[in-house]
Each structure stands twice: as structure tokens, then as C-alpha cells.
Amino acid sequence: EVRLVESGGGLLPAGGSLRLSCAASGFTFSNYWMHWVRQAPGKGLVWVSRINSDGSRTNSADSVKDRCATSRDNARNTLYLQVNSLRVEDTAVYYCVRLRSYYDRGVYFDAFDLWGQGTMVTVSS
Amino acid sequence: SSELTQDPAVSVALGQTVTITCQGDSLRTYYASWYQQKPGQAPVLVIFGKSHRPSGIPDRFSGSSSGTTASLTITGAQAEDEADYFCNSQDSSANHVLFGGGTKLTVL
Numbered sequence: 001e002v003r004l005v006e007s008g009g010g011l012l013p014a015g016g017s018l019r020l021s022c023a024a025s026g027f028t029f030s031n032y033w034m035h036w037v038r039q040a041p042g043k044g045l046v047w048v049s050r051i052n053s054d055g056s057r058t059n060s061a062d063s064v065k066d067r068c069a070t071s072r073d074n075a076r077n078t079l080y081l082q083v084n085s086l087r088v089e090d091t092a093v094y095y096c097v098r099l100r101s102y103y104d105r106g107v108y109f110d111a112f113d114l115w116g117q118g119t120m121v122t123v124s125s
Numbered sequence: 126s127s128e129l130t131q132d133p134a135v136s137v138a139l140g141q142t143v144t145i146t147c148q149g150d151s152l153r154t155y156y157a158s159w160y161q162q163k164p165g166q167a168p169v170l171v172i173f174g175k176s177h178r179p180s181g182i183p184d185r186f187s188g189s190s191s192g193t194t195a196s197l198t199i200t201g202a203q204a205e206d207e208a209d210y211f212c213n214s215q216d217s218s219a220n221h222v223l224f225g226g227g228t229k230l231t232v233l
Contacts, residue, residue: 035222045160045168045211047222059220093177095167103220111158111173112213 001113002026004064004096009119018121022079022096026105027114030074033099035112038092039077040123048094049081064090086123093118127151127216129225136231137202145197145228147212155214157195159188161226162209171210172197199230206233 005036008020024036036048049070069082079096092095098114129149137143147157156175160168170179172188185200195214199206212225 037224044209044227045162045213045224047213050222057196058226061221102177104174104177107174109156109174112160113170113173113179114166115167115169 004098004114004116006094006096006116006119009094009121011122011124012086014086014088014123014125016123017082017084018086018090019097020081020094020119021122022081022116024077024079024096024098027098029072029077033101034072034079035097035099036070037095037097037112037115038080038090039095039118040089040092043092046092050099051079088123088125091121091123093120127218127221127223129212129214129223131210131212131225131228133226134229134231136233137199138233139204140201142198142200143202143230145199145210145230146226147195147197148193149214149223149225150193151214151217151223152190152193152195154217155219156190157188157212157214158165159186159195159197160211160213161206162211163207168211202230202232204232206230 005023035050051058051070055072067084071080095118096116097112100113101110147202159172161171162168187198189196209227211227
């Protein structure tokens with residue numbers, strides 16, 4: 001079965017750190033760019049970060065840019081997100097997401113075709 | 126701008142047609158994708174590219190785009206289509222990813 005399973009969430013203190021993991025199965029993990037997307041309670045989806053297929057390039061949102069590191073271990077089919085100096089506003093469900101690329105009639109495009117179930121991170125003040 | 130804008134809420138009568146829109150400068154360059162999210166569940170991709178549907182998505186879902194506006198249309202809305210819908214694309218620089226604020230669809 002093709003799936004993504006996040007872990008590592010929980011209740012954390014402000015100023016602390018989190019390290020989330022995402023275990024991929026059922027597909028060739030090393031072929032895909034991977035992303036983290038979060039959703040605060042009752043709010044919309046917010047992109048957090050991405051990493052290319054071999055792990056050599058990452059980007060992150062301005063809201064976490066200086067505090068986060070995204071990495072992957074293709075031998076273990078696992079994606080990671082570390083966020084330091086946690087803030088109350090980092091409270092959210094964090095989703096691990098696969099980006100699939102397509103080519104149709106001369107045009108490239110992509111979409112988030114596979115989402116994990118999410119892991120809840122609560123940052124307390 | 127580096128934003129995608131959606132109406133917060135839309136309603137439709139059962140069996141009727143509804144269109145949800147997403148506006149942003151990046152949509153001149155990049156296709157929008159659309160995601161459906163029901164309470165307590167992860168988002169699900171419903172439309173990508175020009176108007177492609179993943180396997181398992183009913184053909185009542187379709188997409189279109191013109192200029193800086195992308196649209197998701199549900200033709201013959203069903204009760205099970207009641208959900209939040211989010212659009213997404215890359216930003217114009219291709220360095221970041223954008224999501225719209227989401228549209229809550231109510232099926233009356």
C-alpha cells in the first residue's frame with residue numbers, strides 16, 4: 001500500500017525543538033520531492049518546506065526559514081523536519097506530502113498527490 | 126503578489142452546479158491544484174494541471190483557468206462534496222509554495 005506515516009508530534013514547550021519523521025512505503029521514495037505542510041486548528045493549509053529527491057536542496061517558508069531543517073534518508077525511506085525555537089504559533093497538524101510531477105502535451109506541472117494522516121504538534125507557553 | 130485568494134464560504138443546492146475560484150498572480154504561470162478536506166481528515170487531491178482528475182475522483186469535478194483565476198467546478202453537487210477546498214500553486218519565483226485560504230462548501 002502506498003502511504004506516508006508521520007510521527008513525533010506531541011506537547012512541546014515554547015523555545016524547544018521538534019523533530020518529526022515521515023515513513024514512506026509502497027513507492028520509490030527517492031524519486032520524489034517531498035514537502036511538509038501544516039494546518040493550525042481551524043485554519044487553512046500552510047506550506048512549510050520542501051526537499052528535492054536526493055536531499056541536496058531545500059526551501060522553507062519565511063515563517064520558519066531560520067528555525068527549520070528538512071532532511072531525508074532515502075535508504076530508510078524517511079523524511080524529517082526539525083524546527084527549533086518553537087513558538088505558540090507553530091501549533092498545528094503537520095502533514096508529510098509527496099509531490100508528483102506530470103507532463104502533458106508539452107507542459108510540466110505537479111501536484112501533491114499523496115498526504116500522510118498528519119501529526120499534531122502543540123506548543124505551550 | 127505572492128498570495129492565492131479564495132472566497133471563505135460558498136453554498137450550493139443539492140444537485141446544482143457550483144464554482145469555487147482562486148485568484149493570484151502566480152496562476153498566470155502555474156496551474157492550480159485543488160484539494161478537498163473533510164473534517165478530521167487529510168486533504169485529498171481532486172484536480173491538477175489543466176483539468177486532470179486523479180483516479181477515483183468523480184467526473185463531476187472539473188477545473189479551468191483564465192489569467193490570474195483558477196476555478197473548480199462541481200457539476201451536480203452531492204452531499205458528500207461538503208468540505209473545505211484549497212487551491213495551491215508555486216509562487217511566481219518558483220521558490221515557495223502557496224495555498225489559498227480555503228473555501229468551505231455547504232451543500233444545502
